[in-house]
Amino acid sequence: MNSLLDAPMSPYFQNLFIVNHKRRHKFVAIAKGGSTTLKRITILDDGISEDGSEDIQGVHDILGFRHNGTSLVDVSSDLFPDYTRVAVYRDPIERFISYYKDKVLNSPLSHARKAGLTPETPLEKILEYLEQELGHSDPLWIDEHIRPQARHYQLHQIDIIVHLDDLNHYLHSIGVETVSREYYNSSENIPVELPEPIQVKLKALYQEDYQIIEQNSAKLWQKSDSISLTTNLKQRNNQMKPLTEIAAFVGDDWKSSPYYDDAEPAMDSQWQYLVYPFIEGSDFSNTIDLAAGHGRNTVKLKEIADKIIIIDINQENLDYCQERFKGEENISYVKTDGTELPGIPDESITFIYCWDAMVHFDSDVIRSYLKEFHRVLVPGGRGFCHHSNYTENPGGDVHVNPGWRNFMSAPLFAHYCAKENLKIVQQKVMDWGVPSLDCLSLFEK
Incomplete structure (x- = not known):
């Protein structure tokens, strides 16, 4: 670093992590790359703002351009070494368009306007100005809004790269609710088209950024159940892992499990005295059997449902059911990543059924499924879930809990239903070897 930078620098210039202590994450603060959204989430998560109602400049004032404890740290800092380090990647051409709309067309007091750039x-x-700015030998003297992403961090300083288009999905996987569009800059609505020669020039100027994706796919986060992370990350708890990985952690226990054979004989009495009286009167014409295992519930659902979709996270279970119900044309099969109902059309299902499986699901996985339930259910359609009512050992290993029950309760399930616009019809807390260990919930869209 040259002598001009020996003095304390404005955060306008520094390369910083936005530190979210609640999520135990450090996000690289890249202007025009989701940084405003990440700052807003952080000031809410960490109690810096009461309601997050600040406008965009207010968000920056709180957590952007002034010292704020440990919410901003240099990317080279060794503080919070166990936090997940994430860089959000945005296509350089998209990022330039966002800069052009916001700083040239829409902001008369911006650095670009002061440099003589106008809408005319x-x-x-503008490309000549951009090329001149990018020519600074020290990247910290390049305006942060046009600074190449590759100049914000070294690859060894991050664990995961997330595409901006996937940011909401990633945030959801670590427990953050979907971000409202109102959080984004209004200038995003200004239409701009770049001629092909301008795009070619930009690709050449931002060659380093394109190489980030080309050469570092091992760190690229994907919305799948096989997250491509081959780096030696420090061990992190389940809450910090992608949601699909949390679901798979539980699902792996139920690949060809001997439990299925052991539990099958009890299904007749469970159905007659407990399950069917609870769900009787629902519309079963198009039913999902979620986490079906070896199909002992499907056998019962066949007696009342016109069509059944068997859904499971494990291909081994789907293969078993396909053999068991061979020739049954009213039964179809779907493999899930443990969080979604892929390929199921909106408002196409009349009943969702899940018995003796959701008791093991992580609470965030349940919340993700409830969102999907609302999507696929017809108006008035119902869902039935047998889930845990065990509230001890929050955040602990499910395998040390009685019956491998995960953290959940009747009130929390009802709260999640309300959040997803589903109405509880009835709930029943019941014993399962341990008093009040489980709960049955029937809900309706």
Whole structure:
């Protein structure tokens, strides 16, 4: 670093992590790359703002351009070494368009305007200015809004790269609710098209950024159940892992499990005295059997349902059911990643059924499924879930809990239903070897 930078620098210039202590994450603060959203989430999560109602500039004032304890740290800092380090990647051309709309077309007091760029300035001249700015030998003297993403961090300083288009999905996987569009800059609505020669020039100027994705796919986070992370990350607890990985952690226990054979004989009495009286009167014409295992529930559902979709996280279980119900044309099969109902059309299902499986699901996985339930259910459609009512050992290993029950309760399940616009019809707390260990919930869209 040269002598000009020996003095304390404005955060306008520094390369920083936005530190979210609640989520135990450090996000690289890249302007025009989701940083405003990440700052807003952080000021809410960590209690810096009461309701997060600040406008965009207010968010930056709170957690952008002033010292705020440990909410901003240099990317080279060794503070919070066990936090997951994430860089959000945005296509450089998209990022330039966002800069152009916001700083040239929409902000008369911006650095770009002060440099003489106006809405009337030809794009070719703006590219000349851009090329001149990118020519600074020290990346910290490049305006953060046009600084290449590759100049914000070294690859060894991050664990995961998330595409901006996937940011909401990633945030959801670590427990953050979907981010409202109102959080984004209003200038995003200004239409701009770049001629092909301008795009070619930008690709050349931001070659380093394109190489991030080309050369570092091992760190790229994907919305799948096989997250491509081959780096030696420090061991992190389940809450910090992608949601699909949390679901798979539980699902792996039920690949060809001997429990299925042991539990089958009890299904007749469970159905007659407990399950069917609870769900009687629902519309079973198009039913999902979620986490079906070896199909002991499907046998009962066949007696009342016109069509059944068997859904399971394990291909081994789907293969078993396909052999068991071979030739039954009213039964179809879907493999899930443990959080979604892929390929199921909106408002196409009349009843969702899940018995003796959700008791093991992580609470965030349940919340994700409830969102999907609302999507696929017809108006008035119902769902039945047998889930845990065990509230000890929050965040602990499910395998040390009685019956491998995960953290959940009747009130929490009802709360999640309300959040997803599902109405509880009835609930029943019941014993399962341990008093009040489980709960039955019937809900309706």
